[in-house]
Amino acid sequence: MALSAAMDLIDPGLAYHHKRVGMMAGNLAAAMGLPPTEIARATLAGMLHDIGYLGRDEGAWTPDERPTDRSARIGGRILSIAGFTRDLSIPVAHHHLPWAQVKGANGLSGNDAILAQIVHLADLTDRMLDRVSPLHPQACAARVRIDAFDENALAPSVKAAFARASAADAFWLEAAAIDLDRRLERLAAPAASQALIAADMTEFGRLYSIVVDARSVFTATHSWGVAAVAEAMGAHAGFSHDTVVALELAGQLHDVGKLAIDVAILEKPGKLTPDEFAAMRAHAYYTEVLLRRVPGFDDLAKWAGDHHEQLDGNGYPHRHTQDDLPPEARLLSVADRYVAMTEDRPYRRAFTPGQAIELIEADAAKGTIDTRFAALLHDHLDAIDGIRREAQLEEQRFVAQILADE
Ligand SMILES: [Fe+2]
Ligand SMILES: [Fe+2]
Ligand SMILES: [Fe+2]
Structure with a gap:
């Protein structure tokens, strides 16, 4: 369903x-x-x-x-x-x-x-x-x-x-x-x-994430990157095995609401207008709504739906503040930011891992994201970035097979 x-x-x-x-x-x-x-x-x-x-x-x-x-x-x-x-x-x-x-x-x-x-x-x-x-x-x-x-x-x-x-x-x-x-x-x-x-939940996550990622060249390997970073960060942070598995799945599914967003906006070569950006922001809301339909996904749906929320209340779609944001959601939003920064966007080139972590720590200092998870990413940057690259290459190969013209 x-x-x-x-x-x-x-x-x-x-x-x-x-x-x-x-x-x-x-x-x-x-x-x-x-x-x-x-x-x-x-x-x-x-x-x-x-x-x-x-x-x-x-x-x-x-x-x-x-x-x-x-x-x-x-x-x-x-x-x-x-x-x-x-x-x-x-x-x-x-x-x-x-x-x-x-x-x-x-x-x-x-x-x-x-x-x-x-x-x-x-x-x-x-x-x-x-x-x-x-x-x-x-x-x-x-x-x-x-x-x-x-x-x-x-x-x-x-x-x-x-x-x-x-x-x-x-x-x-x-x-x-x-x-x-x-x-x-x-x-x-x-x-x-x-x-x-x-149902093997990993397969479920793979299937959904491929449908999402294959729609835009700019985010063609984004979901698997976020999943791998969230999983690695969750393990380093000492979350339980079950939570780490759920974090990986949440990473894979966090942008599933993008299915509701026009491909023309996802693929626009340049900055979005304010109206287009508002339409784009809706994806986080749709992610939560969609995932809540899956039995047993209530927590996961919240973490995934909150990946653009900020601790200072300036995020979207709910403008949640820190009291509404559990650690898993905070971790996921750091993982999402990090992976997004290491990817090309229509309006900018990819940042290096070093530049990305600097920007993330600056955001944490401003109070938008959790300093603890920014520091954790910093401490394990080389290892986690290697895991990210590997996962994104894997998705790239996987999507190429799916889209291949035989
Ligand atoms: Fe049809
Ligand atoms: Fe997103
Ligand atoms: Fe994302």
């Missing part, structure tokens, strides 16, 4: 598109008589089908002009990062292809090919609907258009299931339902309960 919520933030114009596609895909799988686990897989694949879109490349497409399938292939590779999304990878990677190509693709097992077609059709259908004019005439028109697809475009069994399922008003009404989240949770439950037990 949290992943899909993050997807909805990528493009406000597509808000709820992913959930509606998930709902229709689940209902189509049910109409085909697939078992509950496959219905769940169709639902989740539908909810996450645009994960490789990353807010750039192809842009929007209409039912009449096919999308290129690069973003679908990237999405498939992103989903293969984590064990709990791996079985969505192949259907998502193939969801832009017509049936003639899906059925001929190498190594696609029966259900994967059908699920790819189900997601394809659900995506296509949702794009035929505007969310303004009356639903019924649009539904009728969509049924006519889809009925005209031949067996090269759409698998006959999926087309037949759509004809049956979409004859019911409920098929269309459900996709627009106000309790969309509850219905989706029910459809996805057989996969989700399995997924949560198996």
Whole structure:
């Protein structure tokens, strides 16, 4: 659910598109008589089908002009990062292809090919609907258009299931339902309960951070750098093992709210205007909101959401003061600043580690960040900076594989 919520933030114009596609895909799988686990897989694949879109490349497409399938292939590779999304990878990677190509693709097992077609059709259908004019005439028109697809475009069994399922008003009404989240949770439950037990949080963090970082060249390796620095600082500071692990994850996820920020702002070559900067600042707020949706993430969501807060109350988004900022949040904000300073930005070159720690200690002296963590970073600067560089190189290689044109 949290992943899909993050997807909805990528493009406000597509808000709820992913959930509606998930709902229709689940209902189509049910109409085909697939078992509950496959219905769940169709639902989740539908909810996450645009994960490789990353807010750039192809842009929007209409039912009449096919999308290129690069973003679908990237999405498939992103989903293969984590064990709990791996079985969505192949259907998502193939969801832009017509049936003639899906059925001929190498190594696609029966259900994967059908699920790819189900997601394809659900995506296509949702794009035929505007969310303004009356639903019924649009539904009728969509049924006519889809009925005209031949067996090269759409698998006959999926087309037949759509004809049956979409004859019911409920098929269309459900996709627009106000309790969309509850219905989706029910459809996805057989996969989700399995997924949560198996979920390796490191993989979860990797998957999210890649989606965030791959959107901008300037921060392409930022999350893994912050994660590694936060982990190393946490260990030196003597936090418990569990807290150190949580700090690493918080580092990986601290900028996940950037999914809600326009790529044009993230990538702007130059200083942001005051309005753009205000829009950018919202990312910390969205980070907290998104992470709070994940069960068990309450502390982590606060630390991550507070990474731009300052002890003197001049940070954002809450203007918290020191009483509201636990040590973990203070540590994370020092780690974030340090890594950001060692990276190029559109408006300045990277600082050296020595310059960065000087600036951080000056900030600490001014009372904006915690002197204790600034000193700790200073004391272990060489070791921690080595760890940072290694982690950022690792992410760079990882992202290159995901975005590779094969
Ligand atoms: Fe889509
Ligand atoms: Fe940030
Ligand atoms: Fe950051």
